[in-house]
Amino acid sequence: MSGAGRIWGLHLGLIAVLFALQFLLPAYHHGNLARIMVLASYAVGYNILFGYTGLLSLGHALFFAAGMYGMGLGIQHGGLSPAPALVLGIGAGAVVSLALGLLALRTSGVAFMIVTLMFAQAGYLTILYFGEYTRGDEGFVIQSAQRVLWGIDLSEPSNRYFAALVLFAACLLLSLWLIRRPFGRTLIAIRENEERVRMLGYDTQAHKLGAMVISGTISAAAGAFYGLLFGYAGASFGAVPHSILPLLYVLLGGAGTILGPFMGALFMFYLIDLSSGVTTAHMLIAGVALVLLTLFAPQGIMGELRRRAFGWLP
Amino acid sequence: MSDKSNSKMKSQVSSTTRRGALKTLALGAGAASLPMWARYAQASTSEPIKIGFQVHRTGIGAAYGRWYGRTTEAAVKLINEGGGINGRMVEIVAEDDGTDPKRGAEVVEKFANQHGCDVGFGTLFSHVVIGSSPRAGELKLPYFVVSEGHHVASGMLNRYTLQPGITDVKSQVQAMAPFVAENLGKKVTMIFPDFAFGHDHRDFFTAAIEAQGGEVLEHIAIPPAETSFTKYFPKIPRETEVLYHVMVGPAVLTFVKELGEFFGPSRPEIFGFIDSLEAVDIASPGLEYLEGTYFWEGNPRNAQEDQSAHDKFYREAVGVDARGASVNDPSDVSTYAHMFGCWETMHVIKAGMEAANYQGIGDRAALIEAVEAMGEMPESQAHPQGAKLFNGKTHQVFGHQYISKVEDGALKVVHKTSIEDGMYPDEVDYTTQGF
Numbered sequence: 001m002s003g004a005g006r007i008w009g010l011h012l013g014l015i016a017v018l019f020a021l022q023f024l025l026p027a028y029h030h031g032n033l034a035r036i037m038v039l040a041s042y043a044v045g046y047n048i049l050f051g052y053t054g055l056l057s058l059g060h061a062l063f064f065a066a067g068m069y070g071m072g073l074g075i076q077h078g079g080l081s082p083a084p085a086l087v088l089g090i091g092a093g094a095v096v097s098l099a100l101g102l103l104a105l106r107t108s109g110v111a112f113m114i115v116t117l118m119f120a121q122a123g124y125l126t127i128l129y130f131g132e133y134t135r136g137d138e139g140f141v142i143q144s145a146q147r148v149l150w151g152i153d154l155s156e157p158s159n160r161y162f163a164a165l166v167l168f169a170a171c172l173l174l175s176l177w178l179i180r181r182p183f184g185r186t187l188i189a190i191r192e193n194e195e196r197v198r199m200l201g202y203d204t205q206a207h208k209l210g211a212m213v214i215s216g217t218i219s220a221a222a223g224a225f226y227g228l229l230f231g232y233a234g235a236s237f238g239a240v241p242h243s244i245l246p247l248l249y250v251l252l253g254g255a256g257t258i259l260g261p262f263m264g265a266l267f268m269f270y271l272i273d274l275s276s277g278v279t280t281a282h283m284l285i286a287g288v289a290l291v292l293l294t295l296f297a298p299q300g301i302m303g304e305l306r307r308r309a310f311g312w313l314p
Numbered sequence: 315m316s317d318k319s320n321s322k323m324k325s326q327v328s329s330t331t332r333r334g335a336l337k338t339l340a341l342g343a344g345a346a347s348l349p350m351w352a353r354y355a356q357a358s359t360s361e362p363i364k365i366g367f368q369v370h371r372t373g374i375g376a377a378y379g380r381w382y383g384r385t386t387e388a389a390v391k392l393i394n395e396g397g398g399i400n401g402r403m404v405e406i407v408a409e410d411d412g413t414d415p416k417r418g419a420e421v422v423e424k425f426a427n428q429h430g431c432d433v434g435f436g437t438l439f440s441h442v443v444i445g446s447s448p449r450a451g452e453l454k455l456p457y458f459v460v461s462e463g464h465h466v467a468s469g470m471l472n473r474y475t476l477q478p479g480i481t482d483v484k485s486q487v488q489a490m491a492p493f494v495a496e497n498l499g500k501k502v503t504m505i506f507p508d509f510a511f512g513h514d515h516r517d518f519f520t521a522a523i524e525a526q527g528g529e530v531l532e533h534i535a536i537p538p539a540e541t542s543f544t545k546y547f548p549k550i551p552r553e554t555e556v557l558y559h560v561m562v563g564p565a566v567l568t569f570v571k572e573l574g575e576f577f578g579p580s581r582p583e584i585f586g587f588i589d590s591l592e593a594v595d596i597a598s599p600g601l602e603y604l605e606g607t608y609f610w611e612g613n614p615r616n617a618q619e620d621q622s623a624h625d626k627f628y629r630e631a632v633g634v635d636a637r638g639a640s641v642n643d644p645s646d647v648s649t650y651a652h653m654f655g656c657w658e659t660m661h662v663i664k665a666g667m668e669a670a671n672y673q674g675i676g677d678r679a680a681l682i683e684a685v686e687a688m689g690e691m692p693e694s695q696a697h698p699q700g701a702k703l704f705n706g707k708t709h710q711v712f713g714h715q716y717i718s719k720v721e722d723g724a725l726k727v728v729h730k731t732s733i734e735d736g737m738y739p740d741e742v743d744y745t746t747q748g749f
Contacts, residue, residue, distance in 0.1 A: 028427035035420070128509050128538055137538075138440045138463070138510035139415065141448050141470050155452050231448030234415045234441055273420070280371045280410050 004180075007314055011176055011258065015169045022161050034161040036262075036269050037168035038226050039249070043261030044171040045218030046246035051255035052179060053211040054191030058113045058243050059100070059120030060219050065127065065238030066096040067220030069134065072233035075146050077133060082149040086224050093220015094213060096123075101212035105205060117240070124238040139234025147228055160229045167225045168262070171218050176258050178214070179314055187211050191256070219246070248286075252293060254300030258314050263301045362405035363398070363672075365390075365663065366425030366434040366455075368446065373413030375439045377593040378649050382436055382460065383408065385653040388632045389660035399667045407431055415445025422446045426453035432675060433663060436460055436656055440510065447471040454749065456678050458663060460655035462486070462612070464514055467710035469742025473749065476685055476709040478702075479659030480612065480652065483511070484518045485736035489715045490585070490610055491522035493729050498583040498608065499555025500528035505546070506560050508535035515560045515587070536561070543569050547576040559586040566590040567600050574603035584608065588615070588718075588725075592649040595639070597723030604720045608728070611716040612651040613699045616724045628657060628698035637724070654699040661696035662688070662704075679749040686745060703733050707743040712736050 018037070025033060042064055049055050070092030074085035104115040128136045144155040152159050178184045186207050189197045198204050227233045236242065245268075246261070253264025268286065275285040297304040306313040367386055370379035390404050398404055407429045411418040418437065425431040433456040437443045440463035447465075450457035451472035459466065459477050464484045466477040494502065502523055506512030512535065520530045531551045536543065543565075550557065561569050573584075584607035596604065596615075615638035617629065632653075633641045640646035662685060670677055670684035686706030693701045700714040712733050718725035 026427070028423060031423045031427060032420075125538070131508070131510055131513055135444075136510040136513065138465070139444055141444055144448070144452070144472075155448070157452075230419055231452075232415060232419065232445045234445055236415055236441060236445075273424070276410055282410070283372075 003312055006312060007176070007180075010313075011172060014259065014262075015165070015172070018165055018168070022158060022165070027157070030157060030161060032269065032273070034157075034164040034229065036265050037164040038222055038229065039245070039269070040262040040265040041168050041171040041225070042219050042222035043246040043249035043253070043265050044168075044175050045215045045220075045222065047250045047255065047257075047261045048175055048178070048187075048218065049211050049215035050247065051250055051257070051260065052184065052191060053187045053208060053215075054194075055108075055208065055211070056113050056247070057104075057116040057215075058240075058247075059104075059116030059118075059123075060216075060246055061238050061240070061242035062100065062116075062120040062123040063093045063097055063216040063219035064223035064226075064242060065123060065235075066216075067093040067223030067225075068227040068233045068237055069127065069223075070220070071224035072140065072142055072227045073133060075142055076140060082147060082154070082228055086149075086221075086228065089224030089227075090217060090221045093223070094217045097213045097216020097220070098209075100216070101209045105208050105212065117243070120238070120243055121240065124235060124240075127235045127238050134233075134235065137235045139232060139236075142227060142231045142233065144231065147231060149228075154229055155231060163225065163229060167221060171221070172258065172262070174218070176314060179258065183207070183210065188256075248290065250300070252290065252300055254302030254304070254306070257300070257302035257306060260300050260302040267301065360402070362403040363400075363667070364405050364407050364429060364431040365660075366422075366429060366431035367406050367408040368411050368418060368421050368425075368434060368437045368442070369408050370413040370438060370442070371408075371410035373411075375413035375442075378438050378652065379410075379413075381593070381649040381653045382438060382656050385632050385656040386436060386660060389657045392631060393660065393664055399664050400672060404664075411437070411442055411446075413439050413442060415441045418442040418446040419449045422449045422455065422457070423453065426450075426455040430675070431455070432672070432678070433458060433681070435659065435663065438462075438652070440465055443475075444470065447475045450474050454678060456682055458659050460652070460659050462652065462655070464518075467705075467708040467741060469708075469744075471709075473682065473709075473744045473747040476682070478662040478685060478688070478704050478709075478711045479657075480655030480711070481713050481715070481736060482710055483514045484738060485710075485712055486587075486610060486612070486715055487515055487518040488522040488738060489731040489736035490717065491519065491526045491528070492735060493717050493731070494556055494558070494585055495523060495526035495528045497729075498585060500526070501551075501553055501555040502528060502530050502558050503532045503534065503550045503554040503556070503582075504530055504558045504560075505534045505536065505543075505550075506558075508537050512536075512560060515558075519558065541565055541568065543572050544576065547573070554582045556583045556585055557581075559584065559590075561586075561590045566594070567598070570603050571600050586610070588612075588651045592651060593647050595645070595647050596720060596725060605723070607720055609718050609720070609725060610651075611718050611725060611727075613654045614716050614718060614725060614727050615648070615650040616718075616726070618727050622693070622698070624693060624695050624698035627695055628654065632657070658691075658697050658699065658702075662691070665696070682749070700730075701733065703737075705740065707745055708740050709744050 046060050067089040071085045071089030074080040074088040100119050107115050127134045147154040154160055190204050194204055249261055249264035252267050254260030272282050275282040369383055394403050409421045411421045425434050435458045437459045438461050443459045443461045444465055451474045457475045460480050462480050462483055464482045467482050506515050516533055534546050534549050586609050588609045588611050617636040634648050635641050638648050638650045666681050666685040670680040672681050688704045691697050691702040702711045702713040704711045715731040716727050717729040719728045
């Protein structure tokens with residue numbers, strides 16, 4: 001099999017497996033996997049900026065919340081049906097990430113982390129400030145009747161699973177395609193040595209801005225789908241811990257690998273789910289797992305697999 | 315032994331230990347997870363009734379969660395000692411939701427699909443309830459919340475979500491207005507946190523005091539995460555007769571201290587909600603300025619002179635002394651104004667299951683219909699806080715409220731509202747929704 005065939009085969013194979021699991025999993029894990037696929041899509045967006053471009057953002061909850069509230073407020077106050085509401089949410093994420101990119105990309109390194117963190121916090125406080133519309137910290141319910149997309153009831157488990165799969169497959173394949181294009185290769189080059197890329201005549205600023213917008217828009221799509229599939233929009237999705245979440249997923253799964261975000265989200269979700277049944281210190285267990293992984297597999301699960309055995313993994 | 319072989323051995327020892335540790339960890343995690351992967355099997359009637367307890371063990375609600383847990387355990391112990399429900403023992407399946415709506419929804423899924431719980435129960439914080447309720451409705455899991463939020467009666471949620479054990483904030487606030495207007499003053503300034511809980515107070519109390527012929531002179535919204543309040547106090551108009559405060563979070567101690575520094579001895583009447591001082595000793599250093607001020611209490615923390623036999627029984631069963639603290643640790647003050655809701659809700663579940671002759675998850679709809687039909691709940695061991703009236707259409711209970719004055723570092727009840735004081739027109743009829 002050619003290199004490209006092997007790569008596309010692996011990723012399409014994962015999507016096929018996820019499709020098949022829909023019919024095999026018990027109800028609880030079926031529901032969990034739908035949630036994990038949406039969270040993994042969020043991490044796929046994050047990975048484009050952090051894993052491939054080397055920009056560590058601490059403010060991605062802003063994009064997730066932009067998508068969630070763009071969609072949710074469109075339905076709640078604009079009376080939109082789910083399809084245009086989803087477009088509105090994704091569009092809101094694109095606009096917010098463009099605006100933040102234009103401002104935050106004037107900085108780099110630690111300053112970039114702080115600026116993104118501060119803007120995300122400002123976004124969170126904005127949600128609280130406009131509590132009359134957003135219901136502030138309490139959030140609001142998107143009723144089942146408002147979640148019928150083209151006649152498909154998204155509150156029904158198999159429809160929800162399929163919608164999550166469509167989102168995840170689109171994000172995964174988009175990121176795979178992007179990284180194999182010259183644009184994606186330039187992002188990787190920027191991550192490795194930005195000075196050299198600039199010296200070679202590339203407009204690194206424009207590439208980083210492009211990565212920011214793509215990353216933010218994918219994260220917003222995940223936010224919009226999350227609200228629509230699980231029927232709730234709330235300010236906690238715009239808070240700082242929700243910005244850390246995709247970073248953890250990507251670090252665990254393998255930064256700069258296409259499958260890393262999914263593996264990280266899957267691993268982290270079940271780690272917390274299983275450990276919370278045993279102890280209240282479940283975040284401590286998550287922390288210990290992260291330390292162990294950093295010690296023994298610093299490149300994350302997929303990164304380590306690539307280093308040890310499968311050098312062809314994108 | 316040569317240096318080379320020594321170093322080889324060291325390397326082997328080291329790698330074996332590392333791998334061994336990892337293997338042990340992996341095996342341990344796998345073993346621990348085994349029961350969770352088992353598919354749910356239909357419970358037979360000899361099996362216990364499983365109540366999924368969504369508990370705030372970590373996060374901002376942890377202090378409440380601790381006492382909600384103790385109250386729930388005490389209620390279940392009593393029910394099981396009395397023969398359980400329909401001859402079956404009650405088993406609590408507790409899961410921490412981290413006081414987070416995302417995790418809350420996941421926990422509800424776990425109750426319904428993993429543990430095979432008969433009902434979900436016990437959630438306090440409004441955002442967790444609102445984030446979890448859609449999933450409870452979709453999974454057809456009766457979801458009994460103990461939240462005091464207006465979200466149930468407002469019609470935002472669904473037929474599977476009920477609040478039969480504690481009154482909602484709209485009812486509480488509305489019931490305060492007659493006492494405030496008649497005894498403290500009609501010109502009110504409100505200080506409240508600038509998020510949904512504070513906005514509920516702002517909207518409901520403003521309307522209620524105007525209905526009593528009073529007015530709110532100024533609404534002072536405090537941004538979240540504010541740590542000093544001095545700059546807000548000059549906004550309080552001079553003609554203010556009553557200062558109404560509902561501050562939540564750890565900043566309340568600073569708030570009280572700075573309020574004392576601002577007003578000194580010539581203060582207006584002060585009326586507040588105990589929510590901010592739940593699990594806090596009212597006689598704590600720094601809270602002296604609250605002496606002589608008034609508080610809403612859902613249930614009087616200090617045992618009163620005319621304490622009912624039911625409150626005495628309930629207090630002892632949960633392990634709370636006459637001051638409202640744990641009998642084992644006087645510094646561990648309870649969330650007495652709210653936690654009775656868990657006790658009473660658990661008894662409502664029992665009464666509902668008995669009325670519906672509940673046998674298993676196929677009878678969930680019958681359980682909800684039985685609770686909807688309850689109506690009057692007389693004061694009793696099951697309802698030690700007082701008599702209640704359940705509105706089956708709005709899925710919200712109505713009850714008495716208490717107003718207490720701080721005297722010598724204790725809360726003394728000066729007024730008990732009628733149930734009617736807290737009633738308002740229906741905003742929803744959940745019974746029109748199908749199952």
